[in-house]
Amino acid sequence: MSEVQYRQDLVRYARSLFERGYSSGGAGNISLKLPDGHILATPTNSSFGDLDADELSKVTMTGELVSGHKASKEVLMHLAMYRQRPACGGIVHLHSPWLTALSCLPDLDYENALPAITPYYVMRVGKLPVVPYIRPGSPEIAVHVERLSKEHNSILLANHGPIISGKNIREAVFNAEELEETAKLYFVLKPYGMKTLTNENIDELNTLFNMK
Ligand SMILES: O=C(O)[C@@H](O)C(=O)COP(=O)(O)O
Numbered sequence: 052m053s054e055v056q057y058r059q060d061l062v063r064y065a066r067s068l069f070e071r072g073y074s075s076g077g078a079g080n081i082s083l084k085l086p087d088g089h090i091l092a093t094p095t096n097s098s099f100g101d102l103d104a105d106e107l108s109k110v111t112m113t114g115e116l117v118s119g120h121k122a123s124k125e126v127l128m129h130l131a132m133y134r135q136r137p138a139c140g141g142i143v144h145l146h147s148p149w150l151t152a153l154s155c156l157p158d159l160d161y162e163n164a165l166p167a168i169t170p171y172y173v174m175r176v177g178k179l180p181v182v183p184y185i186r187p188g189s190p191e192i193a194v195h196v197e198r199l200s201k202e203h204n205s206i207l208l209a210n211h212g213p214i215i216s217g218k219n220i221r222e223a224v225f226n227a228e229e230l231e232e233t234a235k236l237y238f239v240l241k242p243y244g245m246k247t248l249t250n251e252n253i254d255e256l257n258t259l260f261n262m263k
């Protein structure tokens with residue numbers, strides 16, 4: 052695939068997320084790994100709805116701008132995740148409504164904010180650890196993300212939103228969609244209580260269908 056195609060892919064997935072309400076205004080950022088080892092990211096203050104493929108920020112793995120507009124203020128957080136997950140090819144950070152609502156709950160389990168309520172959530176994500184609230188753009192977020200990324204493809208930033216990775220941008224978006232749906236289910240079920248999968252159920256899924 053050429054770099055032009057990677058750029059078009061990023062623009063297309065961003066627009067799709069925007070049109071379906073996963074991101075609004077200038078919220079969120081996306082990146083992917085290019086075959087040359089550089090990272091292509093959304094510029095700071097850009098909207099997922101109207102990205103220009105030629106203006107995307109191309110940065111080195113240490114964050115220097117190679118071309119395009121100034122990168123997202125969260126680029127260090129993305130780079131921390133790529134460093135810890137060598138097979139990762141795409142990352143999305145969203146302010147999607149259900150996950151952002153989840154990130155604001157007072158009684159969050161910081162080890163795992165979303166229990167194993169469905170098999171597909173277990174296959175794609177499994178566990179969702181939480182980083183305590185830190186202001187957006189702080190390099191300190193990257194330190195926490197680096198600590199958690201080795202074991203987890205998705206992390207929730209308290210009072211902010213999720214950062215979600217995948218083998219490529221398509222998989223990262225699929226994981227984000229599954230996670231957002233699971234957060235929605237969690238809120239729908241919370242007043243009634245919910246039956247979660249057993250450790251045996253989870254082990255079986257991880258053996259047969261691990262997509263993480
Ligand atoms: O919440 C924030 O301010 C950032 O995390 C964000 O989502 C958008 O920042 P930029 O990518 O720098 O526009």
Ligand SMILES: [Zn+2]
Nearest residue numbers: 079187211212
């Ligand atoms: Zn954000």
